[in-house]
Amino acid sequence: MLVPCLVGECVVTRGQNCVFPFRHKNVTYAGCTDAGDPDGKLWCSTEVNGQGDHMTGKGAWGHCQGDCPTARYRLHPDCSALRVSDEDEGFTSGIYLVDQGRNHGGRTVYVNKDKELFIFWLRNDAGWGLGYESGLSSGGSFYSSGPDVRDEPWLGAWAEDKLSVVCAIDLPFVQSVQIIPQDDKSCSAGYSCLSRENCPAIQVWYRELLGRRKDDPAVISLRNSLKNKVCNKKERGFCCKQRDGSVCEFGESCRSISNCSSNREKVTQIASGNLPYSKVSTLYNNLKSSLCDSRNKMFCCNI
Numbered sequence: 289m290l291v292p293c294l295v296g297e298c299v300v301t302r303g304q305n306c307v308f309p310f311r312h313k314n315v316t317y318a319g320c321t322d323a324g325d326p327d328g329k330l331w332c333s334t335e336v337n338g339q340g341d342h343m344t345g346k347g348a349w350g351h352c353q354g355d356c357p358t359a360r361y362r363l364h365p366d367c368s369a370l371r372v373s374d375e376d377e378g379f380t381s382g383i384y385l386v387d388q389g390r391n392h393g394g395r396t397v398y399v400n401k402d403k404e405l406f407i408f409w410l411r412n413d414a415g416w417g418l419g420y421e422s423g424l425s426s427g428g429s430f431y432s433s434g435p436d437v438r439d440e441p442w443l444g445a446w447a448e449d450k451l452s453v454v455c456a457i458d459l460p461f462v463q464s465v466q467i468i469p470q471d472d473k474s475c476s477a478g479y480s481c482l483s484r485e486n487c488p489a490i491q492v493w494y495r496e497l498l499g500r501r502k503d504d505p506a507v508i509s510l511r512n513s514l515k516n517k518v519c520n521k522k523e524r525g526f527c528c529k530q531r532d533g534s535v536c537e538f539g540e541s542c543r544s545i546s547n548c549s550s551n552r553e554k555v556t557q558i559a560s561g562n563l564p565y566s567k568v569s570t571l572y573n574n575l576k577s578s579l580c581d582s583r584n585k586m587f588c589c590n591i
Contacts, residue, residue, distance in 0.1 A: 298332065298357065300350025306332035308357075308412075309394040312342040318394030318409070319357035327502060330358060353498050355573070357439065362395045365440045367455035370398055370407060372418070375450040380405055380418055380430065383456055392424050398441070407441055407453075416441040418451070436565045443572060444565030454561040459545070459575075461485075465582045468525035472518060475527035481519035486582040487528035488535040490517065531581040536588035542580035548589035551575065 298306040298320070309318045310333035317323075320330035335348035342349070365386075374380040384398035384407050391397060398407040408424050410417040415437045417429030434447030442455045457463050468481040475481055484490050493510055500507050517526040533542045545551050554571050557563060563571075578588040 299353055300332060300334060301353060302334075302350045304334040304350060306352065306356065307334060307336050308332070309340060310336050310342045311340050312344075316340075316391075316394040317359040318362040319359040320352035321359040323359075325351075330356065332356070359394060363391055365396055366460040367440055367442055367457060368460070369456040370442055371454050371456040372400075372407075373452040373454075380451070397424070416446075438565060439569060442561070443569050445562050452561045454559060458559070459555065459585060461576055462579065462582050462585045468520045468523050470519045470525075470527075471523075472521050473527065475519055479527045479529055480583065481525040482528040482582065483523070483525060487526050488579050488582070489532050490514070490526045490528060491577075492535055528582075530583060531586065533580055533588075535580050536578070539590060540578075540588040541591050542586050543589040544584070544586050548587065551578070551587050551589055 298308075300306060306320065309316050311317070312321075312323070312333065315323070317332070320332045322328045322330050325331055330352040331349055332352055333342040333349050335343045335346065337343060368386045370384040372380055372382060372384060380400075380403070382400045382403060382405075384400045384405070387397040387399040387406070393409040393411070395409040399405070404420065405418065406421055406424065407416060407418050408429075409415075410423075410427060410429060410432060413435050415433035415435050417423055417427075417433075418431045419429030423429045431446065431448045431451050433441060433444070433453070437444040437446065440455075442453050446453055465482065465486045468483065470481045484494065493514055496510060497507060502508075502511075514526070517528075519525045519527050531542055536542060543551075545555060554575050558568055558571050558575070575587065580586055580588050
């Protein structure tokens with residue numbers, strides 16, 4: 289049974305709060321989805337029944353605004369490997385990898401096969417749990433992160449002081465950048481076919497579309513520009529400039545982490561594993577939004 293709740297930080301265009309998780313057509317969503325939307329816009333349910341099913345036919349939905357979590361991100365998080373350190377004789381210590389093809393409550397599941405232990409989403413008032421496989425159905429676990437750790441299980445200190453959960457990969461969102469075949473359009477020199485998530489300029493354009501009317505002339509122009517950038521419709525690839533300083537603010541330049549002290553400090557703080565969710569998530573999202581060259585791991589830096 290799903291245990292949904294209102295998500296105050298995610299508001300739809302009508303001013304209502306999203307309810308996560310919600311089930312629609314036998315699929316569970318822990319974030320906004322574009323499934324079934326004719327314009328490919330992200331939407332969420334604003335009302336569910338006692339079983340967590342979306343209330344169809346009541347207009348209880350809306351298009352997501354702002355930085356709402358997406359169902360895709362909740363199922364395919366940035367970090368694919370977690371490092372757990374347990375002060376209690378190292379009982380749960382070790383590396384936990386994404387359990388491919390498996391999810392719980394619309395979120396990914398991590399597993400340490402040697403110890404037969406799992407990290408999985410419990411519910412909104414408990415956050416993530418670490419325990420045996422049986423906990424996925426019973427809701428039981430040895431440890432829980434607490435409700436403050438809302439996104440990936442490593443983004444924020446867990447409620448259990450003896451436990452540390454960090455990402456085993458530095459800058460996980462730029463470690464798996466893959467070049468997509470240019471099946472529908474050949475990109476110009478200096479451009480590569482990348483996913484929306486790996487193209488800073490395309491991400492900026494999509495953010496500009498949020499919450500705006502589709503008949504707005506500026507929106508129509510922006511949508512046409514996005515269509516002209518598509519290089520692979522099936523894999524949702526866009527022609528992306530390999531190094532795009534235009535996404536940086538005035539007074540910033542595109543630099544590597546090693547050549548930018550402020551970004552280097554952010555990376556250190558994010559990897560510490562002892563910051564509260566509110567602070568580490570802000571640092572992490574700020575770093576992600578400053579990406580200007582995903583292939584070479586470069587970010588906008590104050591100079």
